[in-house]
Amino acid sequence: MWALSTSSETAYHHGDLRRSLIAAAHELLRDGGVEAVTLREAARLAGVSHNAPYRHFAGREALLAALAAEGFRGLRRALDEAGRAAPSAGRAAMPAERLTDLGRAYLRFADADRPVFRLMFGGTLERAAHPDLAEAAAQAFGALRDVVAAGEPAAGTERESLRAWALVHGLAHLVADRQIDAARAEACLA
Amino acid sequence: MWALSTSSETAYHHGDLRRSLIAAAHELLRDGGVEAVTLREAARLAGVSHNAPYRHFAGREALLAALAAEGFRGLRRALDEAGRAAPSAGRAAMPAERLTDLGRAYLRFADADRPVFRLMFGGTLERAAHPDLAEAAAQAFGALRDVVAAGEPAAGTERESLRAWALVHGLAHLVADRQIDAARAEACLA
DNA sequence: GCCGCTATGTTGACATCAGCAACATAGCGG
DNA sequence: CCGCTATGTTGCTGATGTCAACATAGCGGC
Known part of the structure; x- marks a missing residue:
């Protein structure tokens, strides 16, 4: 863990x-x-x-919220690492590769701890009611957005960024719900 | 309802x-x-x-499962209608338009009753433990697959179908979790 | 028309849980 | 050495899921 x-x-x-x-x-x-x-x-x-x-x-929900917040912090770390690390030894990462690495990290996170992923995104927890959780979630999304933005510097590609996020997020949910397996999801990324 | x-x-x-x-x-x-x-x-x-x-x-979970199963039946109806109906009066639907209509129906379903959508996909319910739920879910996914397959008859496009599904599913979850609003999600479809 | 059977609904009980209040204890600073 | 505050405990209440025993209502057979 x-x-x-x-x-x-x-x-x-x-x-x-x-x-x-x-x-x-x-x-x-x-x-x-x-x-x-x-x-x-x-x-x-x-x-x-x-x-x-x-x-x-404060109560049961607060404990769940703290657990979910830890999950978001873990996701942020995974995304940061994937965004920073070079995809192959020595070579500089191309933006597209970096984006794929990011998606892979997202999928692997969801696959590695499905229950926590579902807790994070299952809607049971109202983020507004738990500032710590909201903060952690915002930081994770921020990390994602930063790398995506760095990869696609042109204006007007916000739609493409959202599409990329939705694709990865959807694949992650399908993996977490066991509709597809992680390998098939990763093959869908590029 | x-x-x-x-x-x-x-x-x-x-x-x-x-x-x-x-x-x-x-x-x-x-x-x-x-x-x-x-x-x-x-x-x-x-x-x-x-x-x-x-x-x-049989118990509380069975009631929730029945509710989720109703949700899947409703989703199936929405997808069937979207797949059958002509997108504009009189004209025959092009495959791509039909696919977009399908995605729109999916998103509207998620947006119209977020709690039920989250129940259906939140992972709280083990589908294997509730045959009725598993059946309803399978039928909904079947309807989706059928229309997608009809739109993309070529072999080897299974990856594209999965990508389309994941994109729509991801957008639906983002809408259900209020990360984005329904209009922005629909604008992402085509 | 009457009798019993089964589906349906009720009453009562028990264990578990979330949450509240009152109390106990341990380490820290003056 | 004393008291203060953070931490943990005991005891309680109301709600819930679930089980068992009981009651009732409509139906089919005679």
Whole structure:
């Protein structure tokens, strides 16, 4: 699982309960879907009482939102790396190749952790109600937009950018929903 | 809301409780999201006791699955109509126009009832566990595939078909998640 | 016309969950 | 050494999903 990036959570009694709860929620989500993510069960996994989570999250939704936000941070990292790295050793990346790499990273992210991807984009969470989640999502989309814009500097190609985003996003959803497999989706990119 | 298409549900005591429960679930879904869809609340809305729904659905998930299945049947109808209807009065439809019409119908469906679209594609429901849902989904995808195949009769264009599907599907998700508005999505189709 | 059968709906119960309030504890600074 | 605040616990309430037992209504057979 991706590394957590919480901000300096000082450890009092438990050590780092906030992290542990997010990790527990992640595990529950993978094993039993979003309905299986329960504050009480997460607390049990973390070895604390059923009400300890309320010291770190406003409620069940806030825990899910934190998990989704971690997902968006992970997606942003994946996109950043794909946008920065040279596609082949030594050669400079052509814009089109870079775009394909970006799409591949997006698809691989969705395929690697389908439950989190679905949590991020499933619409269960109202981003407006969770500033941290909104921020993380905006940063991920920003990373995507930046690389796309760098690849297509001409004006008027906004439509093409949106088409590229929609294509990749649609493929990612189809992969996450197991309608198609990841290899077939990647073959569709270029 | 779209018409229900249950199979000869004879009305005994309530009239047609199955339909009423699905309608109630639909209302709850639109008003409060999937978490608000509750067997007991649906029963209250239908005016029956809290356990009556179990005579028609195996449990909460089965009710949601039935609602999603209705959604897929509605999507199939929308796609069928878009594939059959002439795009302009009197003229025969060119394949490309027909494809665009199909995409437009898909997008309009997603935009018209976002909560149901998210239920259908949100991954909360395991299609394998609900044969009726799997059947309805397969029929909707079949309708889509048929029209796409009719528009692109050449072999080897399977990749293009998948790209078209993914593009429309991605746009639909972006619309359902309010990342973009429906008009911008439709402008991306052709 | 009456009897029993099955589909349908009801009542009651139990375990689990989210969330609230009151309380306990641990580390920190004065 | 004292008290303050962050953290965690215990106990409770109301709602929910689901099971079991019971009640009722319409139908077919006689």
